[in-house]
Amino acid sequence: MKELTRLSKMFAEQLHWGALAKATIATALLGVTIILGSRNLANFDAALIGYTFASLFAAFGIVYRYSVWLTKPPTRMYWRRGWQLFLSPRLWKNLRSPRILAEAVVRKIVVQDFVWHRSPERWAGHMLIAAGCVLAALVTFPLVFGWVHFTQGAITPEPTYIIQVFGFGVREIALHGLESWFTFHALIVASVLVIPGVMIVMYRRMLDTGAVAVQRFSRDFLPLILLFAVAFTGLLLWVSYEFLEGYFYTALAQLHAWTVIGTLIYLPFGKLFHIFQRPATLGIAYYKSHLSELEPACCPLTGEEYAPAVQTKDLTEVLHELDFDYSAVGGPPETPPWNEISPAGKRMLIGRAHSKIRNDRFD
Amino acid sequence: MTVVFKEFFIDFQRCIGCEACAAGCAECHTHRGYPMVQVDKVDPAMSPQTSPMVCMHCKVPTCALSCPADAIKVDENGIVHSSLKPRCIACRNCELACPFGVPMIREDIQQMQKCDMCFDRTAAGKKPMCCTVCPTGALHYNTMENMLAARPHSKPINKWQFGNQIVETRLWVMVPHDVDIMVVDWPELLAGAAGPIELAVKLKERFPLQGFPGPQPTRDEPVPVGAGVGSFSDTEAEYL
Numbered sequence: 001m002k003e004l005t006r007l008s009k010m011f012a013e014q015l016h017w018g019a020l021a022k023a024t025i026a027t028a029l030l031g032v033t034i035i036l037g038s039r040n041l042a043n044f045d046a047a048l049i050g051y052t053f054a055s056l057f058a059a060f061g062i063v064y065r066y067s068v069w070l071t072k073p074p075t076r077m078y079w080r081r082g083w084q085l086f087l088s089p090r091l092w093k094n095l096r097s098p099r100i101l102a103e104a105v106v107r108k109i110v111v112q113d114f115v116w117h118r119s120p121e122r123w124a125g126h127m128l129i130a131a132g133c134v135l136a137a138l139v140t141f142p143l144v145f146g147w148v149h150f151t152q153g154a155i156t157p158e159p160t161y162i163i164q165v166f167g168f169g170v171r172e173i174a175l176h177g178l179e180s181w182f183t184f185h186a187l188i189v190a191s192v193l194v195i196p197g198v199m200i201v202m203y204r205r206m207l208d209t210g211a212v213a214v215q216r217f218s219r220d221f222l223p224l225i226l227l228f229a230v231a232f233t234g235l236l237l238w239v240s241y242e243f244l245e246g247y248f249y250t251a252l253a254q255l256h257a258w259t260v261i262g263t264l265i266y267l268p269f270g271k272l273f274h275i276f277q278r279p280a281t282l283g284i285a286y287y288k289s290h291l292s293e294l295e296p297a298c299c300p301l302t303g304e305e306y307a308p309a310v311q312t313k314d315l316t317e318v319l320h321e322l323d324f325d326y327s328a329v330g331g332p333p334e335t336p337p338w339n340e341i342s343p344a345g346k347r348m349l350i351g352r353a354h355s356k357i358r359n360d361r362f363d
Numbered sequence: 364m365t366v367v368f369k370e371f372f373i374d375f376q377r378c379i380g381c382e383a384c385a386a387g388c389a390e391c392h393t394h395r396g397y398p399m400v401q402v403d404k405v406d407p408a409m410s411p412q413t414s415p416m417v418c419m420h421c422k423v424p425t426c427a428l429s430c431p432a433d434a435i436k437v438d439e440n441g442i443v444h445s446s447l448k449p450r451c452i453a454c455r456n457c458e459l460a461c462p463f464g465v466p467m468i469r470e471d472i473q474q475m476q477k478c479d480m481c482f483d484r485t486a487a488g489k490k491p492m493c494c495t496v497c498p499t500g501a502l503h504y505n506t507m508e509n510m511l512a513a514r515p516h517s518k519p520i521n522k523w524q525f526g527n528q529i530v531e532t533r534l535w536v537m538v539p540h541d542v543d544i545m546v547v548d549w550p551e552l553l554a555g556a557a558g559p560i561e562l563a564v565k566l567k568e569r570f571p572l573q574g575f576p577g578p579q580p581t582r583d584e585p586v587p588v589g590a591g592v593g594s595f596s597d598t599e600a601e602y603l
Contacts, residue, residue, distance in 0.1 A: 069433065072431065072433070074428075074429050074430060074431035074456055075431040075432070075433075077431070078431045078454065108473075114471065114472050114473035115472075117471040117472045118448070118472045118474075208392070209392040209483075210391070210392030210393040210394075210395060212483075213391075213392065213393050213482060213483030214393060214444065214445075214479070214482060214483070271449060274449035274450055277432065277433075277450060278449070278450075278452075280431070280432065280452060281452045281473075284452050284453075284454050287454070300553055301553060307455065307459055311455065311459070312459060315429065315456060315459050315460055318429055318456070319425070319429060319460060322425075322428050322429065324425055324428075324528055325526070325527040325528050326462065326525055326526055326527070326528045327526050327527055328526045328549060328550050329526050329527060329548075329550075330548075330550055330551075331549075331550020331551070331553075331554075332550070335549070335550045335553070337526065338462060338525040338526055338528070338547070338549060339459060339460055339462070341549065342464070343458060343459070343461070343464030343465070343466075344403065344464060345464070346461075346462065346463065346464035347401060347403045347414065347416045347463070347464040348403055348404070348405055348406070348414075349547060349549050349552050349553075350414065350416070350463065350464075350545075350547055351375065351403060351405030351406075351412065351413075351414030352405055352406060352552050353545060353546065353547040353548065353552065354375040354376075354414065354536070354538075354545070355405065355412070356548075356552070357538055357539065357542050357545065357546070358375075358376060358538075358539065359539075361539045362376050363376070363514070363516030363517055363539075
């Protein structure tokens with residue numbers, strides 16, 4: 001009992017109440033949109049209830065982790081600066097703001113040129129996985145939440161289906177056509193993208209000596225195994241109903257459901273969280289494009305312009321919040337803190353500091 | 364198999380600026396051709412003295428705490444790793460915050476790379492690459508007992524003072540016996556700085572591995588046989 005009290009006390013101390021509130025609100029909002037979007041659960045597919053609860057859990061976890069992350073002093077600084085610059089009227093002149101945003105979205109999120117520079121095969125694998133996952137998410141979540149469902153349209157002369165979004169018929173599609181084939185097989189397409197992607201990445205992880213040196217099972221292999229399991233069991237479902245007259249379908253459906261639920265629950269904890277974290281690069285794009293126009297910081301030793309002055313000042317503030325105090329002892333009042341000396345300057349000064357303490361006493 | 368990680372020692376006084384450490388480091392596949400060791404001229408306008416800098420693996424790493432993306436992690440052996448690729452946004456906070464000027468930002472691949480004490484080698488019981496190739500033992504990987512016995516005239520310390528900040532590191536630096544903490548007193552050092560440093564830095568960029576250009580033999584002046592090859596005295600040989 002005493003142990004239990006100690007543990008619950010520790011848990012309460014570790015808990016981030018602000019993030020807890022935000023995560024609870026976000027989960028509740030998602031719950032409300034599920035109820036409203038599925039017209040009071042009328043269009044909700046009860047067979048998918050496991051997916052729904054796993055998604056609600058994932059939403060809670062993701063918002064909780066994201067909120068805690070944003071309270072870190074350096075993250076908060078960039079978050080604040082990113083929004084400040086995005087909303088800055090100066091950057092909206094000549095539509096610079098949307099152009100910076102568009103360029104960052106295309107380069108960092110759509111094309112992911114930096115992954116290409118890491119290695120083309122890595123890029124190929126990552127793009128396939130990313131494209132497959134995005135496609136699968138676009139199909140799965142609206143279906144699971146009951147936001148999208150299909151009703152029968154005309155029977156003759158050409159049978160049609162009506163796509164219902166939030167209970168409103170938005171589009172009628174021919175039952176036998178390319179559009180309907182793609183609509184009903186989008187998840188198959190997604191798995192055909194994800195599986196080769198996972199294979200490329202796995203292959204690289206097994207043979208690339210650089211990757212082998214630092215990778216870990218839980219961090220680097222587990223998410224790949226989960227994605228493969230989801231895609232492969234999903235593909236088996238299709239094989240079962242398309243070619244084997246539904247042979248073993250119920251068991252396969254159960255297996256697939258558990259792999260998806262497992263992956264959804266894993267989302268807030270592991271590597272896949274980067275999907276939500278990565279868009280922070282957009283804020284950095286603003287920061288950098290803005291800073292490049294501003295006054296640079298000059299190293300007091302080497303004289304080089306090593307960074308934008310705003311960034312070095314922001315960093316001094318962040319370090320102070322983190323309880324680091326790199327301010328000088330003695331010296332004139334304008335002496336910069338240690339962190340406002342360029343990296344090259346710091347290294348040179350460290351060498352000189354060593355010479356000073358050696359004081360000709362070499363051994 | 365449990366591998367015992369040994370201690371890493373830097374003995375600045377032994378650095379001869381050969382940059383073998385940087386060349387050896389660049390061989391590693393985790394950073395593919397880019398050296399993570401930096402060898403700097405300490406006062407290039409005034410002296411040929413050099414000092415090697417690898418990651419000191421701080422016990423409370425400023426780089427990791429100042430990272431907005433939570434991308435820099437310390438492992439159970441106290442090694443601070445390069446940023447995690449899926450998270451790093453190349454914002455440069457770590458590069459600017461590190462008290463030792465160690466992290467390097469690769470803008471093209473959006474990642475911070477730094478010395479990870481050759482994790483692939485040390486985790487397999489081998490020495491880091493720089494320590495393997497350093498001809499003078501300025502960078503040295505060994506047990507504490509062996510080091511104390513081998514270099515009795517110096518002592519290893521792992522505490523640094525940068526103004527009001529004390530930094531404790533996993534790596535050790537060799538200092539005289541009466542020194543307990545490496546104090547970097549930059550107001551005084553800056554006041555004493557002299558010489559055209561900017562020019563020196565530019566020259567360093569221009570000649571990254573070869574050092575500064577000295578008198579070079581031309582085609583008309585063949586290098587005499589045996590020039591530059593000396594013999595070590597007994598003391599020097601022992602020193603090496």
